[in-house]
Amino acid sequence: MATAQPLPLPSTVIAPGRRNQGVLVFDRSHRVVHASNTLPELLQLPSEASLLGEAVEEIFCLAFGEKQATASSISQWLDRPVTQSGGPIEIPLVLQTAADARIIHATLCSISEQFRVATFDDGSPAGVQSIAPTLAYRDPLTGVGNRSLLERKLDESLVRLGSGELESVTVLFLDLDRFKVINDTLGHGTGDELLRLVCGRLQSTLRDSDTLARMGGDEFAILLTAPSGREVASALAARIIDLIERTYLIDGQVMNVGASIGIAVAPRDGLTRDDLLKSADLALYFSKGAGRGVSHFFEPAMAEKARLRRTLEFDLRKALVLRQFELHYQAQVEAEGGSILGLIASLRWRHPQRGLLLPVEFIELAQEIGLAIPIGEWVLKRACRDATNWPDSITVAVSVSSLQFESEKLASFVDHVLQAVELPGNRLEIGVTEEILLRKNSNVLKTLTALKALGVKVVMNSFGTGVASLSQLVNFPFDKINIDPSLMAACQNDAKSRAVLRAIAVLGDTLGIATLAGGVETSEQLMRVRSEGCSTVQGFYCTKAVPAGELASLFVPSTPPLTAND
């Protein structure tokens, strides 16, 4: 984002707020980003809301007539370069209103690389003072209020709330969805313009008594002080989300962003500035988690949830160092003979207070806080080391997250681990989700190929449930397809699911890819899997997942688990 360095301000410009003075802030392309509410009366113009986004020349034309507005002195005045050595620029001009021929003293000054201010005064000398305090509260990129303005207005409102003058004070926190992608791919110039258009749309939904501020980045806050129930705030939020989601046209490009909103209302959700802003922020966080493009009011439960998450995050950050992770293994068994072919590793976290946690309880958090890759690497290393204690015929299977794939270091890391623990590559199976194949990223195929070159077997996990098409099986020579356990469960009562199972088995057979049926829990399911032609099975019916230390009994060759139960 372009951060314009504010110039030192001229000392004697006219302050807004009095009836006989007005201020117009406009950007480099001469478009109005702020107009004081005194301006319409002073210059006989339409209301200030409709001035926003207009070309400053058009406003001059309306106020002073075409003849004055098109005079070369005006265009020179407007185009005057903003940076010159020797301090701030302050250029005076005398004009006459078109409507009633009053004399107006206009002064132009620049407040930054990006913005210029025109002030207007109809002659009263009383109002000469610094406009610096006003500009300190403006966001130089968009011309709307900044964080300081919001904080000041919020403080004032909370005082008025305390004195009974206001019934409630409402804060909306808004965050753009997908803005970063636009900023990164279309350039900061486009990103900046988008933020200006967003501000224009936000401003168009607000009343004069409401305050809009850009808090930083793509985050905005709106302060509502006029009497307004929750219905008003939630209707406003819905309208804002609708408006922000509408298409933008910028420099010939069509683009879309979304908006998530969190709402907090004083006195209910906080009585101090910090408490209220924190509540609004938590509500926004909840909205973003709830699928984005929605608004939510703050609820005390959100604070509790955030507290639990912080605790879990704190614990998770220590877990690797404190060796609280462990691997459990479940057998992959030959469908016909019943002998063990390999073991699938799955991660467990032995939490000191909460006991043994399954990945579903912490993996998403680990991804959010950037621990997915270190944990994934630990799993790979640990599984390979464990496998060196098993009979040579038994493979170890490890699932790898898409984040690990994106890191591009996966193949060299696997190579390093195999050499360090002296495990032959063909005893390791790396399981990937079908989702990674959908990424338009040639690195995925490169990594998969590099893994195969190490002798590692590459397996497609959870097949039959997701979005992958059969054609993807042809694009890369997978060693095995792991059929998702949910398909097995569905086969119970559903002939179509059985047909899918059969089709996958036949497909695997034809392509020379082994098929593993997951979720086999009953002898009936085992029989079905055998008859449909899957080569390998896995599930509670064969073995449950057990810690590495309890595996020894499985390896006794005389008692394959399936024959014992058949």
Next chain:
Amino acid sequence: MGEDIYKILYCSKNLIEGEHAKQDAEISQILQSARRNNREQNVTGALFFNSAYFAQALEGPKGAIEKIFERIQRDPRHGEVTVLSSETGGERDFPEWSMAHVAPPNETASATMAVALNGALSHPGASSAGVLGLLRSLVIQED
């Protein structure tokens, strides 16, 4: 002129409530202000509406089109705005119209337009040529 013509076509859901008369009044106000502003900025185009949809084509200098479009986007009288196409270059489709009002001459034409817009809103991109073609043919029929 020198500058390439920039063209956009969008459709949206009509959110104007009330009787036909009120709708007609709103629309004629929209058309009036559009015509006044467009003429100054060398913008031409066509607007179709029925009780359910709007479809509008705008063509002219890029800066002017983008500014007009942004103003349209802020208008609460419609929603679910879908841009069907945007392109630079080529000839104007509505050179003589600062903003043509496309009024289907009969029930069949009106129904055809509604079907095309319904399709366009569910599959943007696929049927933009159809919507534009209908707009053009209906403008000509109105002559």
